[in-house]
Amino acid sequence: MATPDIPRSSSALPPLPGDPSTLRVREPGELLAAVPILLGFHPRESLVLVATGGESGRRLGLTLRVDLPPPEHDAAVAADAVQNLLLDSPTGAAVIVVAGSAEAVRPREDLVGLVVHALEARGIDVHTVLSTPSTAAGARWTCYDPCGCTGLVPEGSATPFAAASVAAGRVVRADRNELEQLLAPAHPERIRRREALLIQAADEALYQPDPGASRRAAADREGLDAELTLVDAAIADAAADRLVLDDTRVVALAGALAVPDVRDAALLRCVGPAAAAAEQLWTALVRETPDPEAAEPAALLAVSAMVRGDGALANIALDRAEQAWPGHRLTAILRSVLLGMRPEEIREWVRGGGEQGGVSAVPFPTSRRTIRRNRPGA
Incomplete structure (x- = not known):
């Protein structure tokens, strides 16, 4: 099986400056609610990296998604994903695993560890590391940190980011297949x-x-x-x-x-x-x-x-x-x-x-x- 091609399977453009990207995402649930807006669709079985920067270090930037790879390709996917995220010259990053299943508390820990290590080795502050079975409202998220904090993804319409995105004309599709059908x-x-x-x-x-x-x-x-x-x-x-x-x-x-x-x-x-x-x-x-x-x-x-x-x-x-x-x-x-x-x-x-x-x-x-x-x- 060939090594996955990151650019072909990812969304790798930041949101428009001056609109929702300037709003504050206050907690992990709001970040997860923002992910489908940043990507244009709800990801499934995905690794998502979000670059952050600006004066606060938390302004949302380039967002990259790739299918969760077979374990034997974890190292290659982690290296390529990090290399692509660095194109935005971030100072920080969020690492998210959308696992598609709620059974594992911290799914794909080996992949996550490789990504976090690669980012930190390049001086990037990995301030958020989360897993969730879905980015839909009501899905439970879990932090990979020792604190083990958890919560629920809020209704998108309840967040300032989502409200501003709707006003800016952003459309969120059910999944990538819906985009392909267009x-x-x-x-x-x-x-x-x-x-x-x-x-x-x-x-x-x-x-x-x-x-x-x-x-x-x-x-x-x-x-x-x-x-x-x-x-x-x-x-x-x-x-x-x-x-x-x-x-x-x-x-x-x-x-x-x-x-x-x-x-x-x-x-x-x-x-x-x-x-x-x-x-x-x-x-x-x-x-x-x-x-x-x-x-x-x-x-x-x-x-x-x-x-x-x-x-x-x-x-x-x-x-x-x-x-x-x-x-x-x-x-x-x-x-x-x-x-x-x-x-x-x-x-x-x-x-x-x-x-x-x-x-x-x-x-x-x-x-x-x-x-x-x-x-x-x-």
């Missing part, structure tokens, strides 16, 4: 029909005569303007609640987002005045576009989610992009460059054209449909 492909027959149209379009493009360098450059400029207009028109329709994605439009948008310059312009829509509508379009396109083209809107959706501080959705979107196109380079760049960055830093990164990660330089194959047809099992 991006699951639409009706199989519809997807197959559009895949055939995309293959046909790619084949026709391969056999177009070369019009010469100057004419080709002029045509390219006109084409870029037209394709960006297609994207902006779809975003405008999403903003007006009249978005319709039929076969023709999906194929056209898939072709447009395959062009690096159009993709880069679309990235800017993730931070502009129409960011919410753009995110709505990316979400719909992920469901309605065949693989491997679905990787493009999935990567754009990940950026939109990162900008809002929604680490759970961002990770699900990146997973979906990699599923659609294994080895998708933009997805790899987003994971490596943006993991641990705060939303305001991500906004600046996008506005700067992704210079830190070289997004504009990411090359694209001439015919992605050729790759799709030649892929094993395609």
Whole structure:
């Protein structure tokens, strides 16, 4: 069994600054009630690490979740989880085990010990170490310290953090699977029909005569303007609640987002005045576009989610992009460059054209449909 991949199975973005993250979490039960808000869903069978910092040392920062591993992988998971948490430069940390069962008083003590030791070895104050079978209201939590203190997770609506989160528009889903279903492909027959149209379009493009360098450059400029207009028109329709994605439009948008310059312009829509509508379009396109083209809107959706501080959705979107196109380079760049960055830093990164990660330089194959047809099992 391969060692678990921490970034793929975690939510690793902090909450937005200036909203619930500035509120005080007064006791362990409130922290546990905050965890599903920080992650975007109620974790199950999970190790959760919460970075803290700021002047008080207790301001909530990066939140990371990973599935509880088999015991033989405890050391690798502990090391990788701590390494990822350090991206936020925390001064303190909370370690939480969501065990899924109330039978063990202090479950997975070996894993917890490895995590605590690794954090303390790096000068991080591990001020809170808890276990609970669930983050739902009424679940009993237990401290790993010798005091053995215990309590109940409060109703989320009863905490200031949760109240502020609701006002900020945060959504908590039942589990990670519910998030995954938001991006699951639409009706199989519809997807197959559009895949055939995309293959046909790619084949026709391969056999177009070369019009010469100057004419080709002029045509390219006109084409870029037209394709960006297609994207902006779809975003405008999403903003007006009249978005319709039929076969023709999906194929056209898939072709447009395959062009690096159009993709880069679309990235800017993730931070502009129409960011919410753009995110709505990316979400719909992920469901309605065949693989491997679905990787493009999935990567754009990940950026939109990162900008809002929604680490759970961002990770699900990146997973979906990699599923659609294994080895998708933009997805790899987003994971490596943006993991641990705060939303305001991500906004600046996008506005700067992704210079830190070289997004504009990411090359694209001439015919992605050729790759799709030649892929094993395609």
